[in-house]
Amino acid sequence: MKTEKLTTDILIIGGGTAGCYAALTISENSDKKVIICEKAHIKRSGCLAAGVNALNAYITEGRTPQDYVDYAKHDADGIVREDLLLTMSERLNSVTHRLEQLGLVILKDENGKYVTRGNRNLKINGENIKPILAKAVEALPNTTILNRVNVIDFAVKDNRIQGAFGIGIDDDTFYTIEAKAVIIATGGAAGLYKPNNPGFSRHKMWYPPFNTGAGYAMGIKAGAEMTTFEMRFIALRCKDTIAPTGTLAQGVGAKQVNSLGEVYETKYGLTTSERVYGTVNENQEGRGPCYLRTEGITPEQDESLLKAYLNMAPSQTIKWIESGKNPSQQNVEIEGTEPYIVGGHTASGYWVDTKRATTINGLFAGGDVAGGAPQKYVTGALAEGEIAALSAVEYVSENDISPIESSNIDSHISEVENFLTKKDSHFTTEQLEEAMQSVMDSYAGGIKTNYRFNEKQLDIADYKIKQLTELSNSLYAEDFQELMYIYELRERLTVCRSVIAHLKARKETRWHSFAENLDYPNKDDKNFNKYVNSRFENGEIKIILRDLVPGGKSYEHSN
Amino acid sequence: MSIAINKQKCVGCGRCRNVCPGSLIKIDESGKAYIKYPKDCWGCTSCIKECPVHAINFYLGADIGGMGSMVHTEKNGDILSWIIEKPQGDTIKIDINQRESNKY
Numbered sequence: 001m002k003t004e005k006l007t008t009d010i011l012i013i014g015g016g017t018a019g020c021y022a023a024l025t026i027s028e029n030s031d032k033k034v035i036i037c038e039k040a041h042i043k044r045s046g047c048l049a050a051g052v053n054a055l056n057a058y059i060t061e062g063r064t065p066q067d068y069v070d071y072a073k074h075d076a077d078g079i080v081r082e083d084l085l086l087t088m089s090e091r092l093n094s095v096t097h098r099l100e101q102l103g104l105v106i107l108k109d110e111n112g113k114y115v116t117r118g119n120r121n122l123k124i125n126g127e128n129i130k131p132i133l134a135k136a137v138e139a140l141p142n143t144t145i146l147n148r149v150n151v152i153d154f155a156v157k158d159n160r161i162q163g164a165f166g167i168g169i170d171d172d173t174f175y176t177i178e179a180k181a182v183i184i185a186t187g188g189a190a191g192l193y194k195p196n197n198p199g200f201s202r203h204k205m206w207y208p209p210f211n212t213g214a215g216y217a218m219g220i221k222a223g224a225e226m227t228t229f230e231m232r233f234i235a236l237r238c239k240d241t242i243a244p245t246g247t248l249a250q251g252v253g254a255k256q257v258n259s260l261g262e263v264y265e266t267k268y269g270l271t272t273s274e275r276v277y278g279t280v281n282e283n284q285e286g287r288g289p290c291y292l293r294t295e296g297i298t299p300e301q302d303e304s305l306l307k308a309y310l311n312m313a314p315s316q317t318i319k320w321i322e323s324g325k326n327p328s329q330q331n332v333e334i335e336g337t338e339p340y341i342v343g344g345h346t347a348s349g350y351w352v353d354t355k356r357a358t359t360i361n362g363l364f365a366g367g368d369v370a371g372g373a374p375q376k377y378v379t380g381a382l383a384e385g386e387i388a389a390l391s392a393v394e395y396v397s398e399n400d401i402s403p404i405e406s407s408n409i410d411s412h413i414s415e416v417e418n419f420l421t422k423k424d425s426h427f428t429t430e431q432l433e434e435a436m437q438s439v440m441d442s443y444a445g446g447i448k449t450n451y452r453f454n455e456k457q458l459d460i461a462d463y464k465i466k467q468l469t470e471l472s473n474s475l476y477a478e479d480f481q482e483l484m485y486i487y488e489l490r491e492r493l494t495v496c497r498s499v500i501a502h503l504k505a506r507k508e509t510r511w512h513s514f515a516e517n518l519d520y521p522n523k524d525d526k527n528f529n530k531y532v533n534s535r536f537e538n539g540e541i542k543i544i545l546r547d548l549v550p551g552g553k554s555y556e557h558s559n
Numbered sequence: 560m561s562i563a564i565n566k567q568k569c570v571g572c573g574r575c576r577n578v579c580p581g582s583l584i585k586i587d588e589s590g591k592a593y594i595k596y597p598k599d600c601w602g603c604t605s606c607i608k609e610c611p612v613h614a615i616n617f618y619l620g621a622d623i624g625g626m627g628s629m630v631h632t633e634k635n636g637d638i639l640s641w642i643i644e645k646p647q648g649d650t651i652k653i654d655i656n657q658r659e660s661n662k663y
């Protein structure tokens with residue numbers, strides 16, 4: 001195994017939406033040296049791979065950033081950080097204009113004004129949004145992109161970031177990267193729970209299956225404070241293809257109907273979790289399947305939808321074409337996905353201040369790994385990348401490298417070598433991954449139990465996830481790609497443990513489906529109108545309940 | 560979801576291999592691309608858009624209702640064409656002007 005040691009001012013882990021924008025921001029505001037570690041290739045990696053056909057977070061004319069805060073707060077039934085949402089919302093429009101300058105096509109009217117969809121959305125041609133962003137990053141001076149370098153752990157000493165360790169899956173190299181500051185932008189965690197259609201088509205074009213919760217897991221292991229992992233995200237999606245439904249619901253005004261043709265969405269409420277819960281309930285009570293009512297839309301709308309989905313989730317268009325019926329001729333069946341942990345949709349992630357500083361000195365977070373600010377979507381992730389970048393630039397002007405001890409490097413090399421040495425294990429990484437997904441599905445509120453759980457089940461889940469973590473120690477990797485798969489599994493197991501602990505700690509049901517605890521079926525504002533946070537200490541997850549940060553106030557780290 | 564790579568057409572340029580967000584595509588001993596981990600493909604079609612000789616097709620798995628159509632893209636200036644070849648032989652082409660936005 002080759003080893004390489006690199007040094008930089010700022011290390012960005014993850015070259016997706018937030019990470020790329022952070023690199024652009026650093027370059028525009030300083031001459032600091034940047035390394036981006038990307039596990040694949042920045043041209044199409046992360047959430048924007050196939051494209052996106054709307055920007056869902058924009059402050060339209062007559063609206064204010066505070067309106068966006070209020071919307072996100074309502075959707076999460078109060079458990080958000082208003083200070084984070086506001087600082088994000090204030091930047092949504094400037095990052096949008098920057099994207100347009102870089103080449104993104106945004107729909108405008110005859111007066112040159114953006115055409116809006118509802119109160120918060122813009123319509124775009126975003127098929128090439130990631131290549132546009134990547135091209136701008138590739139042209140930056142002082143920025144080195146390490147494609148196919150998968151970061152496996154932070155180096156932290158006395159709660160101060162020193163850099164990170166990574167494995168190069170193309171060059172079979174172990175990387176030690178020292179940095180004055182680190183921006184974590186690895187996205188959320190998919191693949192914790194058993195998916196719909198777990199066989200050949202286990203992965204679908206929506207949330208990247210390659211976002212394995214690496215950033216969460218590294219933060220947890222390093223003792224960072226994390227927040228709101230119990231607010232899982234379950235997406236209401238087109239059945240089978242898991243294609244997004246917003247273009248149907250908001251774009252052509254399709255209502256949710258059951259098999260009797262009744263509009264049921266108004267019965268349950270219109271927040272994100274209520275839309276999922278209503279669908280689950282209609283099915284359970286014998287009125288399924290459920291649909292988005294597209295029958296009767298115009299041929300022009302049909303044609304536009306076929307194109308819109310090709311620019312975002314091509315499989316849905318293929319499905320329409322293969323069935324021989326356009327959406328105007330058949331309603332689109334919908335279902336919930338398996339639960340994800342995604343800080344861009346819900347409030348899960350690092351506990352940060354308004355500078356996006358985590359509780360580890362010198363470590364900043366942006367995008368899906370950063371907690372407290374749901375409904376980020378693309379522009380919110382860009383805005384957080386920008387804030388994290390500006391904070392990191394400020395930090396590195398005042399702080400030097402904290403060298404990584406050779407003993408720490410050696411112990412990480414030895415862990416990697418251990419996985420590359422053939423052992424007498426009967427299990428493969430894939431087998432343990434399936435086992436993990438089954439455990440989460442059965443005992444931690446997966447699709448199998450209609451997303452519901454009780455404490456006894458959570459205890460079983462915790463026990464079994466710990467067992468699987470033990471078993472993962474003896475896995476064997478034939479090459480560096482398989483080595484990455486072992487680390488990805490272990491990241492997911494680490495995140496699973498935290499999710500289970502958080503689900504158990506919120507002894508109420510505030511959000512149906514997202515965190516539906518059958519032992520506590522009602523909302524308990526007296527005790528749980530709070531953040532559930534956690535910190536990993538001496539091998540155990542310590543739960544910390546924190547009071548809500550009130551509107552108009554900013555939270556600051558006190559240590 | 561997954562892709563099929565036509566080895567006869569593949570020129571071994573490696574662009575699909577480079578762009579794949581899952582690092583799922585590798586080059587075999589004869590210098591041709593193949594998908595090493597077909598079950599990990601999520602259907603993003605990044606590789607298809609990179610391929611200079613249209614050697615890669617995308618299809619829906621039978622488990623999610625796929626009927627066997629093969630899909631690839633061709634790019635001409637601002638026009639991105641999606642070509643869907645149905646197993647019965649008929650072909651559907653959808654042209655998208657990349658300078659024009661989604662309307663809904």
